[in-house]
Amino acid sequence: MYPSITSLLTCCLSICSVAQAAVIEGRASYENASKIQSYYNVKGSDHAKKAKSLSADGYQIVSLSTYGSPPDVQYAAVWTQQKGNPIEIIYNANKTTYDSWFDSWKAKGYVSTQISATGSRSKAVFAGVMERANVTNWVQVCDSVSPWSYENSTNGVDMAIKGFSMYGTPSDRRYCALGHENVGNQLSTVFYSTTQYLIDFPEVFRSETAKRLWRPSKLFMSDDHIITPQFVDTDVGRWVAKEDLTAAELAKEIKSQKQNGLSPIDLQGGGEGKDTRFAVIFAEHAIPSSRKWTAKGTVSGFSNNADAQAGMDAVMKTWMQKNGVRQAQVAVARNGSVLTERSYTWAESNRAVVKPDDIFLLASVSKMFVHAAIYNLVEAGSLNYSTTVYPLLGYNPVDTRAESITIQHLLDHTGGYDRSVSGDTAFMFRDIAIAQSNGTRAADLRDFIEYMVARPLDSAPGDNYAYSNYGSALLSYVVSNITNTPYMKFLEKNVLDGLNVQLYKTAAKGHANDNIVQESKFTGYDPVHPKSQKMVPGPYGGDGAVKEAVMGAFSLAASASTIAKFIGTHAVSGVGGRAWGAWRDGTVVGARTFAESRGADVDWALTLNTREYLSEEEFDDLRFYKMPFFFEDFPIV
Template sequence: MRIRPMQRNSPGQALITLAVYAVAAALTSLAEARTWTEAASGRKIEAEMVSSDDKSVTIAVRTGQRFTLPLDRLTAEDQAFVRQNKSSLPQPIGAPPAEKEARAKADRFEAINMSGADAIPSTGTVNQDLAPVDEAIKKFMAEKGIGALTFAITKEGKVLHNFAYGWSDAKLKIPLPIGTKMRIASLTKPVVSAAIHTLVTDGKLKMEDHVFTVLELDKLKEAKGCDERWKKITIQQLLEHKGGWDRDKSGDLTSRGDMIEAMFRIKTEETEPMHVVRYGLTLPLDFEPGERSAYSNYGYILLARVIEKLSQQTLVDYLQTTVAGKSKAHSFSLSASDARDRQPGEVWYCYHPEYPQKQVPLDFHVEARDGAGALACTAADYCRFLEHYWISGEVRDQRRLAYTFDGSLPGVTAICAQRLDGVCYAAIANRRDKVQSEWNEELRSAINAALARTSLK
């Protein structure tokens, strides 16, 4: 996932597939327009070539909208046309220089400047035995330039450690209080899985049920002519990331905000989960459902729709009456893209800094990715969840199992663990390094090494 400027012409994200929906009514008289074709689907769009580089081409339709398309998504004929005409084209036209400069500065993911680990405030009840953990976390924050991090440890239902490190504001003036909620990115998925298992236990759903049937997707116009393999996808396969989508092959379709907005003629902040679902119906699967496993955010957005349809509640409301209620972890809520729309008590996120004006600072709407990574909660409440459910989503029993899970989004580094000794922990930070998620393992290693120097080793 990437943060991009307002112009939204990212070569890595924009796909020709759905541009046709947004502009079909305006494609009758483009001067010097030609037909562009997506190789995989055969879908076409009429547009004029504006500019190009070695990997992409920018085109404009009659309405003035521009789309930047990856060359490898186009037919060989289109790619040849771009190469032949590249030298005669003007340079890409973007936002005005002043605006581009301001947005670029805001999008840099700058590290927080701090004088060192000792300068980072912390809030919580001091447990001297766990002092090595506090030291390790502060050192990690200082090295990475992280402004806020929450961490909790539980064992046998008891909270042993609950700390907040850093600041509750981007100006680094106010210490972060314990009980601060933070977006947990993909740590959302175990919670969604637990909700699905609850529906199965209650007899409202079977693992072998087909999501196409449960959600009555055949009623959607986008389902007409969709990949026939869609009808084979089961709930179990969605849980296990075996639905048929491979983001390494075709990219993460839940991050294609540009094309989803173009398809439905909506703004980023108007995007809802069903827009993402409907968009996915227009694309071919990457492999036969059940054939193999490939991590899929899209599958968990579908699972959230299953939860809402069968419970007749919103995702968060259902969680509060079931999974969160049983765990006594009531801080779970749906995070919002814009800071002004968040519930009180949720942290700021370091795209550094968050934009001071009201706008969606990401290239996707967080709320539209609810089941895949939009929940927020306190670190202690996530540990309470881990005390009652395995990360697989099943209700915990007397077995001794070890699980770990990670989450990563712009502005979020999140990890959790269920250890063989019965210890559970969760750490959530408000920054990650650009588009990478290597910090997850670094943070985990630092915490594990510190715990090995305590009585919890």
């Protein structure tokens, strides 16, 4: 029987038992790691006793799971020894009892931090934890019929998922979800299943952990062993994840991992009796390591360099910490000479501290190099802006209007290709490969061009402006075709003047040791293997682009210093020499960049290792307000 609401609400203990758990057979484990303790296959009353003892010893609960059918509900939990908040727990509660307990402690300023449910909807048993925590916005929803409905209940506030349960029966699934406001823009992904849709857990796990420095943080499990995984990019040291373990296998695994210095940090159970299975994550630390702020590089050229350095650092520190951005650079040059090159790191110790000469993926800032290459060829008399492109290259487009596309049209994005109409084909290389080779190989730039000449234009050349990544890629092919020189070789010999600009290659293996981690939570189908259904990280082809084919558009890499120096003598936008008052920005999965020629002779550049900050308004505030105000406050002499 459940106790009365009166006895529940007047419970004076910090750990409150609200129902009697049946005595069951089963092995219980109480793992005594140095700072982490875990247990599983225990009944509710034993869970309460352990919780009371561990709380008294300074432990905080970091993982809670209920599993099995009433009255044989069992518990698994992980606790870590650390300073924490006063807590209240509940176990073996039906929904009415749980809701009353929840509302009571919420009214007292407590925040839900753990939620777990098991059993059918009509007989569901709930357990949870609430803490007196400093969390302003948080939302918990239970008994929902769709896991995705949670997003509609948060009033537009971005939430980081802290707890999740899928309970009920296969024909009547129910879901509990708990989230706290995502202060600091922590990146994470959660993959939900329903009766109609089951994720491919092994493939999801493989693709998510292929993202550099990503790891599983939770492996929520239903009683029919469906895992709902959550992944994050925080650091807990070395980690290992296991699933589909029996109790005996779990006990053996805990012992084995302990010898390797790893302890459970998340432990989830599902099923009952001999059908009980466990999913567990082991790691060196239960609590993710904190981030450290580091600024490196030199500041010169200002009327007061010390104050200018402090001012620039303050702008970047405030913005990066608010938006969760880990790696960035700012550089300032005058007349092509770098005055200031500053690198910023807001990251855990498992990531490199950014150096001023580290290279970042430039996204569309890459386009200024193909513009400079075209200008070089025009000045050398090898090309005219009025040259028609396809006749020059020997192509006969299906849409005869394309025969009149000129070099100038491509530079001006007026060639007749409109991604708002036909999609941005620079991110459709799987489709291109299927069309050109039946998917037997990855598509290259030549395939890209042949694919496009077989398609109709979206408008007549010269009629409309429409930003075109294809047009810039086509310009790079013009450069290599008429000079009989690979595009990057031509840049090195004729444009870069010794500056370090590189191709950002598609394959992830080429970036395993990069200092700069181009971060994104997104994955997508691999364009390099067009018939494969495997997903790859967004920066490594998951955005649909083969970077070797779009060098003229968005796949070069350089430092902010290189960009600031380059635009001192080359147009940041358009063609020709330095373009006073002009700017260019770049955005692609895993990167955001900006470059501007200010006033008569000052140029500056900004590189970020991600575009997944809070909003585009935040980025606009940095580039159009915060940094310009900085330049006004600290003039260059």
